[in-house]
Amino acid sequence: MTHIRKITNTLAAVALACLTLASAACSDDDDNNTPAPDKQGEALTLQDVAGSYAGTFDFTAEPSELNPKPEPQTGIAVSLEVTEKGTLHFAEFPAATLVKALLADSASDVIAMLGTVTYDATIGTPTADASKLTAALTTPDLVISLMAGALKVQIAIEAPEQLSYTKEGNLVFTLKTLRCTLGDGAPMDLVNTLTFTVQKQ
Numbered sequence: 311m312t313h314i315r316k317i318t319n320t321l322a323a324v325a326l327a328c329l330t331l332a333s334a335a336c337s338d339d340d341d342n343n344t345p346a347p348d349k350q351g352e353a354l355t356l357q358d359v360a361g362s363y364a365g366t367f368d369f370t371a372e373p374s375e376l377n378p379k380p381e382p383q384t385g386i387a388v389s390l391e392v393t394e395k396g397t398l399h400f401a402e403f404p405a406a407t408l409v410k411a412l413l414a415d416s417a418s419d420v421i422a423m424l425g426t427v428t429y430d431a432t433i434g435t436p437t438a439d440a441s442k443l444t445a446a447l448t449t450p451d452l453v454i455s456l457m458a459g460a461l462k463v464q465i466a467i468e469a470p471e472q473l474s475y476t477k478e479g480n481l482v483f484t485l486k487t488l489r490c491t492l493g494d495g496a497p498m499d500l501v502n503t504l505t506f507t508v509q510k511q
Contacts, residue, residue: 354443356436359475360394365508367404371411372501380411388506392481396433398447398473403429404504405454408465411502412490423456431485433473443475447483464491465500479510 367388371380386407391399405427410417429452436445447469454463466488473483483506490500 351440353440354436354438354475354477356392356396356433356443357394358477359392359396359433359443359481361479362389362391362511363481363508364389364511365481365506367504367506369404369407369411369505370503372499374412374499374501376412376416376498377414380414383407388508390506390508392433396445398431398433398483400429401426403427403452405452407504408452408487408500408502412500420456424454427452427454431467431469441477444472447473447485449485452487461493463493465489466497470503481508481510482506 365388366385369383369386371377371382373380386404388404389401391401393399405424406417406421409420409424413420431450432448434446434448436443438444449467449469452465452467454465455461456463468486468488469484470486471484473481475481485504485506487500487502487504489497491497
């Protein structure tokens with residue numbers, strides 16, 4: 311009888327040990343199946359900025375020889391894309407607005423020849439936290455071909471301020487034109503400021 315009791319106690323101990331191991335294994339499995347924490351608290355990246363945007367821009371121009379009294383414009387509709395590699399792409403850059411500022415009343419004939427003008431700028435290495443990202447923009451010259459390529463218009467552009475993006479999807483940046491060169495002619499001043507405020511779609 312004592313022998314049977316010892317065997318029973320041993321089996322009970324083994325069963326208890328097995329239950330303990332099984333419980334620990336389930337606990338480990340539960341830990342492994344826990345969802346990864348979201349990006350809350352992590353710094354924003356260019357991948358967060360990537361996407362399609364729509365919004366408006368405000369336009370101010372300084373007087374020039376061709377247009378001594380340019381008028382500011384506000385709330386002009388615009389759309390653009392930002393790629394994951396940090397390219398800010400205008401499928402249709404608002405070149406007509408620049409032509410109006412340069413030529414005033416004589417702009418309509420040139421605008422009719424514009425067609426679609428694309429433009430790309432590059433977002434530099436960002437500085438960011440969980441709520442906001444800022445970065446410098448590299449802005450090549452804008453080149454416009456007129457009269458089937460017979461006349462090239464080259465406009466120098468800079469970004470005087472850093473681009474800013476918030477976690478809510480608001481993107482703000484400024485482009486400033488400096489000079490305009492028509493064909494092989496001498497550069498002429500063309501100082502215009504375009505302030506963009508767009509929202510991720």
